[in-house]
Amino acid sequence: MLNAFKRTLLVAYLWVESLFDYIFGQKYNPFYYLGALTWFFFWVVSVSGIYLFLGGFDTGVTEVYDSVQWLTHDNWYLGGIMRSLHRYGSDAMVLTTVAHLLREFCMDRYHGVRWFAWFTGVPLIWLLITSGITGYWLVWDELAQYLAIASFEWLDAIGIFSEPIANNFLRDGSLTDRFFTLLIFMHIFVPLFLLFTMWVHLMRMAHAETNPPRQVALGAFGFLIVLSLVFPAVSHGPADLGKVVMNVGLDWFYLAGYPIYDMWGGEVLWIVAVGTSFALAMVPFIVPKEKYIPAVVDLPNCNGCTRCFVDCPFGAVTMQPRTDGSRYEEEAIVKENFCTGCGICVGSCPASSPFRRSEDLVTGIDLPHLRLSDLRTRMTEEAGRLSGETKVLVFGCEHGVDLKALESPEVGTVTFTCIGQMPPSFIDYAVNRLDIDGIMLTGCRSGDCYHRLGVIWTEERLTGYRDPYLRPRIERDQMRVCWAASIENPRLSREIDAFKAELQGMKASGPAVDDETAVTGATGE
Numbered sequence: 210m211l212n213a214f215k216r217t218l219l220v221a222y223l224w225v226e227s228l229f230d231y232i233f234g235q236k237y238n239p240f241y242y243l244g245a246l247t248w249f250f251f252w253v254v255s256v257s258g259i260y261l262f263l264g265g266f267d268t269g270v271t272e273v274y275d276s277v278q279w280l281t282h283d284n285w286y287l288g289g290i291m292r293s294l295h296r297y298g299s300d301a302m303v304l305t306t307v308a309h310l311l312r313e314f315c316m317d318r319y320h321g322v323r324w325f326a327w328f329t330g331v332p333l334i335w336l337l338i339t340s341g342i343t344g345y346w347l348v349w350d351e352l353a354q355y356l357a358i359a360s361f362e363w364l365d366a367i368g369i370f371s372e373p374i375a376n377n378f379l380r381d382g383s384l385t386d387r388f389f390t391l392l393i394f395m396h397i398f399v400p401l402f403l404l405f406t407m408w409v410h411l412m413r414m415a416h417a418e419t420n421p422p423r424q425v426a427l428g429a430f431g432f433l434i435v436l437s438l439v440f441p442a443v444s445h446g447p448a449d450l451g452k453v454v455m456n457v458g459l460d461w462f463y464l465a466g467y468p469i470y471d472m473w474g475g476e477v478l479w480i481v482a483v484g485t486s487f488a489l490a491m492v493p494f495i496v497p498k499e500k501y502i503p504a505v506v507d508l509p510n511c512n513g514c515t516r517c518f519v520d521c522p523f524g525a526v527t528m529q530p531r532t533d534g535s536r537y538e539e540e541a542i543v544k545e546n547f548c549t550g551c552g553i554c555v556g557s558c559p560a561s562s563p564f565r566r567s568e569d570l571v572t573g574i575d576l577p578h579l580r581l582s583d584l585r586t587r588m589t590e591e592a593g594r595l596s597g598e599t600k601v602l603v604f605g606c607e608h609g610v611d612l613k614a615l616e617s618p619e620v621g622t623v624t625f626t627c628i629g630q631m632p633p634s635f636i637d638y639a640v641n642r643l644d645i646d647g648i649m650l651t652g653c654r655s656g657d658c659y660h661r662l663g664v665i666w667t668e669e670r671l672t673g674y675r676d677p678y679l680r681p682r683i684e685r686d687q688m689r690v691c692w693a694a695s696i697e698n699p700r701l702s703r704e705i706d707a708f709k710a711e712l713q714g715m716k717a718s719g720p721a722v723d724d725e726t727a728v729t730g731a732t733g734e
C-alpha cells in the first residue's frame with residue numbers, strides 16, 4: 210500500500226518535472242531546489258518582516274491594527290508590498306516544504322545517514338507553522354482574534370497551565386500590552402529557532418545547497434511581487450473581544466488545523482498533529498531498505514590527497530594522521546554510519562585509473578560490492594561484445610534510465626552506483642584502449658542526482674574544473690552527456706541514435722572538433 214503510494218507519487222513528480230524541464234531547462238527547474246527555495250523564501254520573509262517592524266508597525270495592542278492598515282493602504286507602494294511579500298513568502302515556504310518532504314519521500318532519500326535530515330525536518334514543520342500562526346496574531350484583526358483564542362484554548366487542552374491562557378482574551382480590555390508584547394516576542398523568537406533548526410537539518414550534508422540558482426530565485430521573487438501587486442494582503446475588520454468572530458477567511462497553508470479544532474475539539478487536533486508528526490519522524494526507521502555497504506579505504510593505495518574527503522556528499526570521509534608509517538601525512542578514513550555507498554569517492558581517487566597494469570585493479574578507496582576492477586572488467590567485456598560501424602558505450606547509474614534496455618550490437622553499457630563513481634579515465638581507456646567510437650554519459654537529471662553531487666562533480670571533472678579531470682587528448686566530440694530520469698528511456702535512446710549518426714558522419718568526413726557542445730550538448734535543456 211505504502212509502496213504503491215510512493216511509486217504513484219514518484220511517477221507523478223517525474224512527469225511534472227519533465228514538463229518543468231521542458232519549460233525551464235534542467236538547470237533551472239525549481240523542483241530540484243525545493244530545500245534551497247525554502248531557504249530563499251525564509252530570507253524574503255525575514256527582510257520584509259524587519260522592514261514592517263521598523264517601517265511603521267506599532268506594538269501597542271490598541272494601535273497595532275491602525276498601523277498595519279496604514280502600511281497596507283497609505284504606504285501600499287512599500288509597506289503594502291512588503292506586507293504581501295511577507296505573507297506570500299511565508300505561504301511559499303509551506304508549499305516548498307511540503308513539496309520537498311513528499312519528494313524526498315518518494316525518491317527514497319531518507320535512509321542511512323539521511324535519517325538525520327528527515328528526522329530534523331519534522332520539527333521544522335512545527336516551527337514553520339507556529340511562526341505563521343504567531344504572525345497572524347500580530348495584525349490584531351478578527352482573524353487574529355479567532356486564531357489567538359483558538360490557539361490558546363488548544364494549548365489549554367493539554368491541561369498543564371494553572372490558569373487557562375485563553376482567559377487573556379475573555380473580554381474587551383483584558384488583553385494587556387504586556388501579553389501582546391509576548392505575542393510579538395514569540396513571532397520573533399520562533400522564526401529564529403526555525404533558522405537554527407534549518408541549520409541543524411543540514412549538518413550531516415556536505416556542500417548543502419541553501420541558495421537556488423540566481424535565475425530560479427529571481428523568478429520566484431518576481432512571482433511573489435506580481436502576486437503582491439495583483440492580490441495585496443489585507444486585514445479583516447479590527448479585533449473586538451466583545452464580539453464572537455463568526456466568519457473568517459483562512460490561509461490554508463498555515464491554518465488548516467483550525468477547522469479540525471472547530472469540528473472535533475482540541476484533543477482530536479492534538480492526536481492528529483502529534484500522531485502525524487510521530488509517524489513522519491519514524492519513516493526512516495520503519496520503511497525497510499537494503500543496508501548500505503560502506504566504502505573501504507585501501508591504505509597502501511591512499512596518498513592522503515583529500516579528494517574523497519572533499520567530494521563526499523555526506524561527510525562520510527574524514528582525514529587523520531597516517532597510521533602505517535608511510536611518507537604521506539594523512540590517510541582517509543570512512544565513517545561507516547555516514548556512508549551511503551554512492552562511490553563518488555572512488556571516482557575522485559587519483560589511484561582509480563583503469564590504465565593501471567595490475568590484474569586486480571586496487572584503488573585508494575573502493576566499494577566492496579561494486580569494485581573498480583569489476584567495472585573495468587565489465588567495460589572491457591562490453592567493448593569486446595560490440596560489432597558494427599559505430600561502437601558506443603553508455604556509462605550510467607543505478608538511479609537513472611535502466612541501461613540494460615539500451616543494449617544492442619552497437620551499444621554497450623556500464624552501470625555505476627552513481628555517475629560520480631566513474632573516474633574520467635574510464636572514458637580515456639574506452640576510447641584509446643578498447644577502440645570505442647563514442648561515450649554517452651548519463652545519470653540522474655542535472656540538479657537532481659540521487660546521491661546529491663555525482664552529476665555536478667562529473668560535469669566539473671569533464672570540463673577540467675575538478676580533479677581528477679578528463680585528459681585533453683580525448684576528442685570532446687567523441688562524448689555526449691544526457692542526464693535523464695528513470696522514465697526517460699525513449700529520450701536517451703533518441704540521443705544515442707543521434708550521437709551514432711554524428712559519429713558515423715565524422716568517420717566519413719574525418720574528425721570535426723566542437724568542444725563546446727560536446728559536453729553539454731544533450732543535457733535536456
Ligand code: HEM
Nearest residue numbers: 244245247248306310313318323326327330331333417418
Ligand atoms: C523549513 C523547512 C525545510 C528547509 C529549509 C529544508 C532545506 C533543505 C535543504 C537546503 C536540503 C539540502 C538539499 C541538498 O543540498 O541536497 C535539504 C535536504 C533534505 N531535507 Fe529538508 N528542508 C526543510 C524541511 C524538510 C522536511 C519537513 C523534511 C522531511 C520531513 C525534509 C527532509 C530532507 C531530507 C531527507 C533531505 C536530505 C536529502 C538528500 O540527502 O538528498 N526537509 N533540506
